[in-house]
Every structure is written in structure tokens, then in C-alpha cells.
Amino acid sequence: MNKDPLKTRSSKLPHVGTTIFTVMSKLATETGAINLSQGFPGFDCSPELVSLVEQYLQKGFNQYAPMTGVPALREALAQKAVNQYNVSYDPETEVTITSGATEAIFAAITAVVRPGDEVIVFEPAYDSYVPAIELNGGTPVYITLAPANESAPETHTADYTIDWQLVAEKITDKTRLILVNTPHNPTGRVWTTTDLDQLANLIQDRAIWVVSDEVYEHILFDCRKHHSLMTHPVLQERTFVIGSFGKTFHITGWKVGYCFAPRPLTTEFRKIHQYLTFSTVTPIQYALADYLKNPDHYLQLPAFYQHKRDLFLDGLRQSRFRFRTTEGSFFQTVSYADISHEPDYELALRLTKEIGVAAIPVSVFYHRKNDYRVLRFCFAKDDATLIEAADRLSKL
Structure with a gap:
């Protein structure tokens, strides 16, 4: 039998x-x-965004998009990075469109993690991170963040703050990647410039890369500012910055994300991406490129x-x-x-x-x-x- x-x-x-x-x-x-x-x-x-998709459907933009994403959308994202963060990325070699942020995160982890590598994960963590690490033979190393004293007034020390001394102690010669998420899911915590500086100080002389999940970059409160890792010169050169149109434009079912990364990292990222989904739905990419022209939308x-x-x-x-x-x-x-x-x-x-x-x-x-x-x-x-x-x- x-x-x-x-x-x-x-x-x-x-x-x-x-x-x-x-x-x-x-x-x-x-x-x-x-x-x-x-x-x-x-x-x-937005009905305007739906109308733009319909226009491109009717115009016949219904075949494969380029593996890297349609040029118009990559150019729009690169311009958005300049306008919002004063950071320049080459849309041809440093911006990639993906089928959702989860795919981008998986591709980035796969691009740099090898069997035996250690990856630092701040928990509570979004549930796709650790499976992607383990499927690539990596070992997650956890930094556990906890809520502050819930009986304290709301002005008390913020919840889920990072103990950077503990992070330093967790870094070894095997550490290859650190996963960042700001604004954070599930806690809602937002990184400060101090957090960026602390991370940069820890990795600037080491062969450690960063994946920064920033899908909620436009959803901040009480006049807070999003400090993208791309804005820090030390971090920018070694970070995959991941974003999502789904969270920004209320289109989670369309599954369109993107990745900013320096050219050497993007080259490795695209080697993985091309065998995951190859390309993302074409008319939606063109519609999003047009929709991004008005910054008020985000x-x-x-x-x-x-x-x-x-x-x-x-x-x-x-x-x-x-x-x-x-x-x-x-x-x-x-x-x-x-x-x-x-x-x-x-x-x-x-x-x-x-x-x-x-x-x-x-x-x-x-x-x-x-x-x-x-x-x-x-x-x-x-x-x-x-x-x-x-x-x-x-x-x-």
C-alpha cells in the first residue's frame, strides 16, 4: 500500500x-x-480612482505590466519620495511595484537571508514576518515589547517602547537583518528620530540590512510626523522601505505595494520578485500613477x-x-x-x-x-x- x-x-x-x-x-x-x-x-x-481604472481597462491596458512596474507609477512614487521626504530614488533601478506589501516583505527577506542567519523581530509582530524568515532558513531573534502600566494616566511613558540596549545585546555575528514596522501594527506606536539614530548607531559598521514596513505611513495622529527610514542617510543605504496603496487609498483588495531600495538591494530584490508574481495588475498601476498626482489624496x-x-x-x-x-x-x-x-x-x-x-x-x-x-x-x-x-x- x-x-x-x-x-x-x-x-x-x-x-x-x-x-x-x-x-x-x-x-x-x-x-x-x-x-x-x-x-x-x-x-x-474614491470614485475618481475607480473611474481611472475603468478608463485604462477600456483603453486596452490589460496585458502584462513590466516586471518592475509600469514606468509612470515608479516615477510617481519617486517624485512622491522627493516631495514628502526630500529623498531621491532612481525610478528605473530603485523602485519596484509588487503584488501587495506582504509580497514585497517576503521578497526583501528572501533577498538577504540565508540559512543560519539571524533576524531581529520586534514583537508583537505582523504574522507574515516570521514564516518568511523561517522559510529562508533564518532564525528569528525576538525583542519583546510590552504595554506600559495600564492604570497610569495617558500622559505616562508611551507603550511598547524599544530598549535599545537590549537590541545591542541581541546582535551577533550572525545577525543579518532587522525588521522594522512604523507606524506599528498592532500597537499603533510611531518611531521617533531617536529610534532611527539608535538603530543606525548599532548597524552602521556591520553587514546588517533592514526591512522597514511602512504601510501606515500616512495614518498618524496629533500632529505626529512619519520618520521613514529612507530619511536617515545611514539607514537609507541598507534598507528596503515597503509601502502599500491598499492602506492609503482604501483598496486592500487590489493588492498593490511597492519597495524603495538602493540599487544593489533592488537588484537582488527583483531577482526574487520576478519569480513570485512577476508583475502586478496593469490598469490599476496606471490609474494609481494618475491618482498620485494630487497629494491631497493621501x-x-x-x-x-x-x-x-x-x-x-x-x-x-x-x-x-x-x-x-x-x-x-x-x-x-x-x-x-x-x-x-x-x-x-x-x-x-x-x-x-x-x-x-x-x-x-x-x-x-x-x-x-x-x-x-x-x-x-x-x-x-x-x-x-x-x-x-x-x-x-x-x-x-
């Missing part, structure tokens, strides 16, 4: 199952709960999302949840330590079934499932949904 071939081979990712985003979104659909778990907007994109995002953040939190202020207002991204974490001693995963399930609001338990973003009794809510929803969700949660 032939054996089942799947049972005779070990899994490449033995600890990976169905993602928490799939689990919670499915449960929300089954129970009719308000879905504040998965990070996607609950409203449509410069208005901080005010747009700050209104939603504040609306949601105003509704929670009479609840027993504790929180510090998020600095960036469209996620808000809250502590339920005064409400329940349940594990966060169990409470997230119960909230979905009994209260009718789905959230993400933050423990899933830690490799050891650290449970600080914190939940993450996505407030990229219409106002009525946020008001109703906050009202339900306040009754807990």
Missing part, C-alpha cells in the same frame, strides 16, 4: 495554522457581529482617521476598558484587565458571540503568546458602525 506522501514529509511551517484574521472574520460573519478585527476599511475607495488621511479614532474612543470612555490613544495606523489597543481575567483569545471569541463585536487578541502577535489582556480594534469603519460597536463594548 502506498503511504500518504503528505504524512511522510515534515511541514516547512509546522507551527503555522489558519491566521487569526481568518478565524475572527469568519466568526464575525457567522454571528453577525461588527467586524473590528481584520484590518480593512469598511468603506469604499495628505488628508491623518484628519480623516483621527476623527474615526476619536469617535470610537469617545464611545469607550464610559466603559471599563483602559487605553492610550494610538499614535498611528488604524488600530487601537485596549486593556480589559479591570473587566476580566480571561485569556485574550477566549475573551475575543466571547465578545464576538455575546456582545457582537469582533476584535483581535494581541497575544497572537507574540511567539510565546504573551497575554497582557489586551485586544486590538480596527477603527477604519463608517461612523455609525464605530458608534454602535463602542456602545456594545461599553455594556460589558
Whole structure:
């Protein structure tokens, strides 16, 4: 009798199952709960952008785009980097269009990580990082960030701050890459110029590269500024800066991302990219190139999302949840330590079934499932949904 071939081979990712985003979104659909778990907007994109896509569809821009991305979009992104950050990238050799930011992150990690290399990961971390490291034979080295004392006033030391001395201690001769995410998912923390300087001091004399996940670059609050790693001369020359149109223009289903990197890194990046997706949907690229010509399309995002953040939190202020207002991204974490001693995963399930609001338990973003009794809510929803969700949660 032939054996089942799947049972005779070990899994490449033995600890990976169905993602928490799939689990919670499915449960929300089954129970009719308000879905504040998965990070996607609950409203449509601009009709102008849809119209531009339709125009390029009708004009016949429906065949393969160049592997690197259509020139018009790469040029628009390079100009945006100059306008916003005063940093120059060659659109021909240093800007690449990808099928989503997740693909770009995987390609960047694959380009530089070899078996036996160590990769520093700040956790809680987005769930695609570590599988990409492990599939390339790398070893994740974790820097665990924790919430500050939730009983302290909101003016207390910011949550999830980085202990740079600990980072220095974790760096070895095997360290090949450091993964950065700012604004941060799930915590909403935003890096400062001090963070950039500290990182640069640690790696400037070492053969260490950086992948900087900056998909929420335009979603910052309370007059904060996004300090892209491309703005630091030491970091810029060794960093893959990853962005996403999905988060910026409310088009997560279109899966269009991009990567800025110096020419030597881009050369290696494209070697991987060409065998992952080769090219990204053509008419959408042309439409985005046109849409980027008006900076207001992304410069208005901080005010747009700050209104939603504040609306949601105003509704929670009479609840027993504790929180510090998020600095960036469209996620808000809250502590339920005064409400329940349940594990966060169990409470997230119960909230979905009994209260009718789905959230993400933050423990899933830690490799050891650290449970600080914190939940993450996505407030990229219409106002009525946020008001109703906050009202339900306040009754807990």
C-alpha cells in the first residue's frame, strides 16, 4: 500500500495554522457581529480612482505590466519620495511595484537571508514576518515589547517602547537583518528620530540590512510626523522601505505595494520578485500613477482617521476598558484587565458571540503568546458602525 506522501514529509511551517484574521472574520460573519478585527476599511475607495481604472481597462491596458512596474507609477512614487521626504530614488533601478506589501516583505527577506542567519523581530509582530524568515532558513531573534502600566494616566511613558540596549545585546555575528514596522501594527506606536539614530548607531559598521514596513505611513495622529527610514542617510543605504496603496487609498483588495531600495538591494530584490508574481495588475498601476498626482489624496488621511479614532474612543470612555490613544495606523489597543481575567483569545471569541463585536487578541502577535489582556480594534469603519460597536463594548 502506498503511504500518504503528505504524512511522510515534515511541514516547512509546522507551527503555522489558519491566521487569526481568518478565524475572527469568519466568526464575525457567522454571528453577525461588527467586524473590528481584520484590518480593512469598511468603506469604499474614491470614485475618481475607480473611474481611472475603468478608463485604462477600456483603453486596452490589460496585458502584462513590466516586471518592475509600469514606468509612470515608479516615477510617481519617486517624485512622491522627493516631495514628502526630500529623498531621491532612481525610478528605473530603485523602485519596484509588487503584488501587495506582504509580497514585497517576503521578497526583501528572501533577498538577504540565508540559512543560519539571524533576524531581529520586534514583537508583537505582523504574522507574515516570521514564516518568511523561517522559510529562508533564518532564525528569528525576538525583542519583546510590552504595554506600559495600564492604570497610569495617558500622559505616562508611551507603550511598547524599544530598549535599545537590549537590541545591542541581541546582535551577533550572525545577525543579518532587522525588521522594522512604523507606524506599528498592532500597537499603533510611531518611531521617533531617536529610534532611527539608535538603530543606525548599532548597524552602521556591520553587514546588517533592514526591512522597514511602512504601510501606515500616512495614518498618524496629533500632529505626529512619519520618520521613514529612507530619511536617515545611514539607514537609507541598507534598507528596503515597503509601502502599500491598499492602506492609503482604501483598496486592500487590489493588492498593490511597492519597495524603495538602493540599487544593489533592488537588484537582488527583483531577482526574487520576478519569480513570485512577476508583475502586478496593469490598469490599476496606471490609474494609481494618475491618482498620485494630487497629494491631497493621501495628505488628508491623518484628519480623516483621527476623527474615526476619536469617535470610537469617545464611545469607550464610559466603559471599563483602559487605553492610550494610538499614535498611528488604524488600530487601537485596549486593556480589559479591570473587566476580566480571561485569556485574550477566549475573551475575543466571547465578545464576538455575546456582545457582537469582533476584535483581535494581541497575544497572537507574540511567539510565546504573551497575554497582557489586551485586544486590538480596527477603527477604519463608517461612523455609525464605530458608534454602535463602542456602545456594545461599553455594556460589558
